[in-house]
Amino acid sequence: xxxxxxxxxxxxxxxxxxxxxxxxxxxxxxxxxxxxxxxxxxxxxxxxxxxxxxxxxxxxxxxxxxxxxxxxxxxxxxxxxxxxxxxxxxxxxxxxxxxxxxxx
Amino acid sequence: xxxxxxxxxxxxxxxxxxxxxxxxxxxxxxxxxxxxxxxxxxxxxxxxxxxxxxxxxxxxxxxxxxxxxxxxxxxxxxxxxxxxxxxxxxxxxxxxxxxxxxxxxxxxxxxxxxxxxxxxxxxxxxxxxxxxxxxxxxxxxxxxxxxxxxxxxxxxxxxxxxxxxxxxxxxxxxxxxxxxxxxxxxxxxxxxxxxxxxxxxxxxxxxxxxxxxxxxxxxxxxxxxxx
Numbered sequence: 001x002x003x004x005x006x007x008x009x010x011x012x013x014x015x016x017x018x019x020x021x022x023x024x025x026x027x028x029x030x031x032x033x034x035x036x037x038x039x040x041x042x043x044x045x046x047x048x049x050x051x052x053x054x055x056x057x058x059x060x061x062x063x064x065x066x067x068x069x070x071x072x073x074x075x076x077x078x079x080x081x082x083x084x085x086x087x088x089x090x091x092x093x094x095x096x097x098x099x100x101x102x103x104x
Numbered sequence: 105x106x107x108x109x110x111x112x113x114x115x116x117x118x119x120x121x122x123x124x125x126x127x128x129x130x131x132x133x134x135x136x137x138x139x140x141x142x143x144x145x146x147x148x149x150x151x152x153x154x155x156x157x158x159x160x161x162x163x164x165x166x167x168x169x170x171x172x173x174x175x176x177x178x179x180x181x182x183x184x185x186x187x188x189x190x191x192x193x194x195x196x197x198x199x200x201x202x203x204x205x206x207x208x209x210x211x212x213x214x215x216x217x218x219x220x221x222x223x224x225x226x227x228x229x230x231x232x233x234x235x236x237x238x239x240x241x242x243x244x245x246x247x248x249x250x251x252x253x254x255x256x257x258x259x260x261x262x263x264x265x266x267x268x269x270x271x272x273x274x275x276x277x278x279x280x281x282x283x284x285x286x287x288x289x290x291x292x293x294x295x296x297x298x299x300x301x302x303x304x305x306x307x308x309x310x311x312x313x314x315x316x317x318x319x320x321x322x323x324x325x326x327x328x329x330x331x
Contacts, residue, residue, distance in 0.1 A: 074265075
């Protein structure tokens with residue numbers, strides 16, 4: 001790999017890491033707060049549990065499928081967004097919880 | 105024989121009245137400190153798990169009798185709050201309390217159960233073959249977090265550092281399939297529990313899915329107690 005290519009790749013990596021955003025979603029009062037978020041590929045979503053009981057977050061979306069498992073009170077879990085279409089996130093324990101994720 | 109039957113028929117209300125009065129006396133002496141005089145647990149006591157409203161309860165008279173006799177923990181409650189009175193009162197008295205609770209607070213519970221159940225979708229023969237698969241998927245996805253993969257009421261969510269939920273051991277519950285379906289559909293609060301830890305799953309799943317879950321539970325988990 002020549003020096004120019006290496007520099008270009010390094011620059012691209014730095015640009016991506018600088019522009020990627022972290023979106024914090026609080027789980028409070030059996031609600032995702034905010035209940036909708038707009039993200040780009042490479043961004044991260046941090047799920048924070050501020051309730052005094054366990055939560056979960058999952059999606060069956062084929063591009064961004066994930067399940068963070070059991071999330072205890074006061075903890076955070078992070079997922080990274082891949083390219084794809086808009087999707088919904090639910091909590092497997094509390095059926096009223098819904099987060100709409102718009103992928104740019 | 106006919107005369108004897110007629111006599112028993114005429115005397116039946118007297119026996120019922122006697123049973124009601126005995127049940128009322130024991131209820132007022134023993135049960136009101138937790139369940140309140142009105143049956144709504146409107147008492148000035150702080151509970152880990154507040155007693156359910158006896159007016160909204162889904163339990164039949166026979167089920168109430170068993171819980172009064174053996175305690176709620178024996179029949180699947182993970183919190184050992186409702187004690188067993190089987191060693192305190194004789195059987196006749198326990199039956200009288202259950203009779204009083206039904207007559208006073210929830211006289212039409214069987215009709216109420218049938219009413220709500222009959223409103224639900226009847227599962228067609230074609231769909232029945234898909235119930236096990238559907239029920240298993242949803243039980244594992246949603247129910248097992250609290251009730252546990254083996255339905256013993258010890259799912260991952262019960263291990264939260266702040267202990268705040270007390271799911272039932274489904275291998276021990278007294279509820280029949282109809283009652284379990286209605287509990288899953290409308291949630292615990294609708295049927296008298298203080299908190300909505302058992303949510304109303306009707307917001308997410310249709311009757312077919314919820315009946316499939318109950319079918320899966322029935323077919324998969326052996327009962328630990330004799331109902």
